Amino acid sequence: MTVPLSILDLAPLSSGSDAGAALRNTIDLAKRAESFGYQRFWVAEHHFAAGVASAAPAVLIGLIAAATDRIRVGSGAVQVGHQTALSVVEQFGLLDAVYPGRFDLGLGRSGQRRTEALAALAGPPPAPKPARVVDGLLIPPAFDFGKLVVQPRFALFAELLQQPGATAPDFADVVDDIQALIAGTYTRGDLDVHVTPGEGAKVELWILGSSAGQSATVAGERGLPFAANYHVAPATVLEAVEAYRAAFRPSPVLDRPYVLVSADVVVAPDEAEARHLASPYRHWVRSIRTGAGAIPYPTPAEAAAAPWTDEDQALVQDRLDTQFVGDPSQVAAQLRTLQRVTGADELLVTTITHDHADRVRSFELLAKEWAG
Template sequence: MTEQNMNSSHTSKQLQNIPVSILDLAPITEGSTAAVSLRNSLELAQHAEQWGYHRYWLAEHHNMPGIASSATSVVIGHIAAGTKKMRVGSGGIMLPNHSPLVIAEQFGTLESLFPGRIDLGLGRAPGSDQLTSRALRRGPGSDGQDFPERLGELRSYFHPTSGSSMRVRAIPGEGLDIPIWLLGSSGFSAQLSAQLGLPFAFASHFAPDYLLPALDLYRSNFKPSGELQTPYAMVGVNVICADTDEEAQRLATSAQQQFLNIIRGRTGQLKPPVDSMDSVWTPQEKAVVGRTLSFSAIGSPATVRQQLDRFMDMTDADEIIVASAIYDHKARLRSYELLADVGITKP
């Protein structure tokens, strides 16, 4: 792996000394369409490149009325074609949903079109419900338990072993050096990333509870590889930044409503912010949503900087990747612009 910063040691880091990246869930806002969402994603990516963000990832979800990135590889191509130098990739592709050969071909194609700019982040969750999983033509064995075997098959398409007699080849794909990341919200991917010497990304923006044990598991068990000599951990965090703390807290109610619907077993488009959540949730629901979104930085630039500094002290992350569920597109752009001003060192 040729990326800068991949050999960073785990000394005390500061926000401005590490890469800051974006995880875009391509939100479809209430009353809008997927077409608008995808145009907004491209506009955000183009601004993000100018502001100095390191990479721009999109995530695979299915049967979600509020997310437009189900055909993740296609959207990655859309974003990469509209930008010039920023890395673009998946955060992630849910490998149990797909043939490893198809993923190798898709990302081999992307890397051939946009050389040196494509990341392949992989997860083992379905990214969908059971009914949708069947619609994706996943077999009965595609529950994620065979993830290590699928991962091994995928990697072999990129780099067949010497003397391999593989009769099926990934063209394009074979011979290309595409960084593979493992994504997770538990210890499984942390352990596997460490064993294989791969970079690891933790989904702390919605699964905070196991973050610190997973990072410790990854770092303490890491084995150097041809891809990576020292552990490299990226952590997810929700950031909603506005000119004032009050405006940021109001914008954050869209994300709170989104996760409230999830715990209620509902799906829908991203809702506009409200002045108060008190009449929307129960005290018990407020506590659950608050716990789910506990790794969030919400406020003015000064407030967000303080919160992210504490997050860095806690995690010693090599990189952070930021998710921002903001209803108004201009406010979302403004949030990332303000974050860049306080969190990204300009060359």
């Protein structure tokens, strides 16, 4: 089955460049994606990363919508632990008022996940699962994100992202509040609340998740579409989609589950060139997993000259093994395997290369192969 392809973008900075250039490249890529036939164009929310400029999804989405005509534009995802339900609804309500019916409001957990990870460290570590291949799809061992959240740097980041004394609310409560504010049914005691702009906004609400945890359950129980994360957390993608489907209840939004699955890809006319373009990826992932934050994306020559150890390789091996790199037919075949094994109704691809032209070409080659 051929399913739609969509794009997730981080507005990545290349070495020697700056945030302005990265954002202009993302807007240009969105325009190209529309002409290539992609279903939707999402931008991520990242903070404190020298190599990523997508810090404010609603602002960037507005810029993209102004530069495009038809493609759906959305967040992958707004991290609701850092904002109130009201602020999120107002932001997307404003966008929808200007460009009605074009926006996907993707929601993700943030501060709550850090609290849970810290609590989990107090107990015995989970037994590691070995790598396995499921009907042709590699499911690698899980990366332990608990090693990152204990770092003092992450505690400072959490402090800077919230008002003093604030705590992240329960994710299910935030989703319910957002739905009620959009629907105009929000009440507190004997008081009702109405939001302008926001109430009645024709936005599609999505839940993004990386495991069989609360995000998958919330999406399923509320009958919302669910985006599962293979490109960052490949070890748990199958459990995530299974948990979502198990929890699913029909709603006014969906009468059956709808699953989108992400993948990291690099496409070039031949495999050798694609692997050359993708060679800096390991250094970029290492910068994230050591807690330093994503670095500006190196050139292949810069990556080749940078130090690299066996410990570095082990730190990023799962991401390297699950990045789809090759010519158009090779990458399309891997994506079809991902779709078949997960049962995805749609695939979301993300690509980072040092040169913007190579990134645009990667998406163009893939779109042509997928459509052919």
